Amino acid sequence: MWACTAQAQGLRSTGQLNLPRSTAAATPTQQGTADFIVALVNSEPVTNNEVRQRLLRVEQQIAQEGTAMPARDVLVREVLEQIINERAQTQQASELGITVDEAAVTQAEQAIAAQNQLSPDELRRRLAAEGIDINRFRNNLRNQILLQRVQERQVDSRVRVTDADIDDFIREQRGNNDLASLELNLAHVLVAVPEGATPERIQELQARAQGVADRARAGADFAQLARESSDAPERANGGLFGMRPANRLPTLFVDATRTLNAGGVAGPLRSPAGFHVLKVIEKKQAGMPDAVVTQTRARHILLRTGPQLSQADAVARLAGFRQQIASGQANFEALAREHSQDGSASQGGDLGWAGPGMFVPEFEQAMNALRPGEMSAPLVSRFGVHLIRVDERRQATLTQREQRDMVRGLAREKKLEDALRVWTQDTRSRAYVEYRDPPQP
Template identity: 30%
Template structure:
């Protein structure tokens, strides 16, 4: 069976290579052979193309120059970028199997939001990207891929992460006793991975590499450069930057070692289930006063199916909006009669909540509404919605903690580790073959 599988995969590789280069062999008698593109990696039944790698290298190089950031060697950067594109391909294929789609309307709405965040119209946003050398159609499709990838990650992690009521109670209790709630830490992270089910020899080898990295850092080597070169963590291409976090928002293993330490300190190797972590305390600051907004809303959800198409679901909700705006229908009654999901019995009422806990498309829709406003139909990972904002209030998150915020902190803390473990499992189950360029 394994021989047959390998034969099939090799056949696939040859077929893919042949299809990409076929043009060359049919024109050799008329012109010099020119390679249009090349398969850089086979990933299950998909491929990573050389052009994709070159495009991402160009994008990262341009961004590094803007930020005056030193990049690792071309070879090391290529390895990290190829690895990222392999991960993207695996997640994209999983999204296809799960039936995840982003419609053109949803994509255009996302791009419009991105433009609005930059104080631009969609047209001026498009022109600015083109002026920077971007291919707008490629950029647009990359945004679609990122949206699908985000939905796949969220759906997969939601099934893997459980937070008990006791965990929330414990966190709230701890935070009431803490004296360092007003401090935030910026962390850098390098992960030296070992394989699944590692032998003692694998563990020893990974630890030796991690200790060598710490030695280089302590002798003055650049953390960002080493992270981009050597880290197996999800933030490798960002130089291992984990951003600003309070002591409660970072993984427990990290919070225990950085509390009370000086800026610039390097810690590790720290053994985790994925390998050995090296952490740098990049900076410390007083926590910014954070005000969080809670919203009260209600919605009607229509889930497309084989019987009910995407277009019909959207049209059905648009009809409801017109009835509501004309005063011909009651929102709660429409929700009870037509909405899918558990909120239907409550007339679609979602109660008070931090909008950040909702699907991104849903929270963005709420952000654009005035009180009592009804948003036009939009697509989220759950289906098609209309939503009405019925209330908005502001809370001081630095002094007031509630169970919703505690739940979000615990979720974020677990999500980083669980996301890496999930992706590692996907890679272990995948067929991956990197096709090296000919060495001259």
């Protein structure tokens, strides 16, 4: 969608403002087609113009992503169904008494402006220049917030992840046989069999390969075994292939190692080239956290917004701090101690070493884009407005507990996706939907 979903009230901001001209609040005359009702959702209409505007946004998003464009009639049906689902969900929000006041919409609008390094007035002028009606823009924001709030109440708050869920997730991922999601780092010893070798010579070479396998299983240094015994080109590198997708490795190697854990040894295996002995150095399945992760040590200054400090004022203050620090007139740590409204203030804004997933997505995305020593522009999150500086980065091996904590987050995301899909289907099934004239995009 547009880069106008802000992390205000839980909406995520996705970068620079990029509102397509084709999604402006076009009138029926501008579109060249009189508007009409294409569906009713519990007696509430969905109009052809709604479908057209959403379709244009979706098409632009697909084009920006560079993915294949579906047939237009297929896309029209998908867009209509998406609108119908959303309409049923917002109706349920009304039934539950969930509302979005003007202050929440204004906060979301300000968040978008700040995230795109614009003032609220500049944002409105930009929208006007793109032909986008501000009232329609704010209504879209209101619906986004409303959908998020009803989903949080009906789905997010009910999802719990137990230790049994974590164990099930790990077993599922380890048992996943999808080669497209499996990566292996194998070490390899090849005992080559010359063309035309006699049976006696083949037996001798097989015994040599078996000796290598036995020594490897007994704990011998595999890299040394490769350098001493392998006839393969990678012998100089200790026999290492490096991490590769399983579908880029010989089927013989994958079939022999896919059920082994790291450290497992397979072979000798016979191929036309000779006898192979393999050791699994590293194994990674998509969906599982890496045992080694990049950790970042960062500092921040947080200003919380509210009646005493608007978001725009917080952004302006932090932009001033940034300029003072960059020019050498002020020190980041000192400003954090004096002004930051966060528990890290007493440590000069130091957040300690943090791995992936420890911060909210919008904060982590901005932090990861910085090199050590760099500062961010003022960043809006659900907690307020931040100024971030990255101090250091390092590679760290996760403890078993840390890996389980990361898996807990992955398992929760999976349960949320499943629960949201079930709730969406249930909400739709309980709505009365009447299709009228087909959309004419």
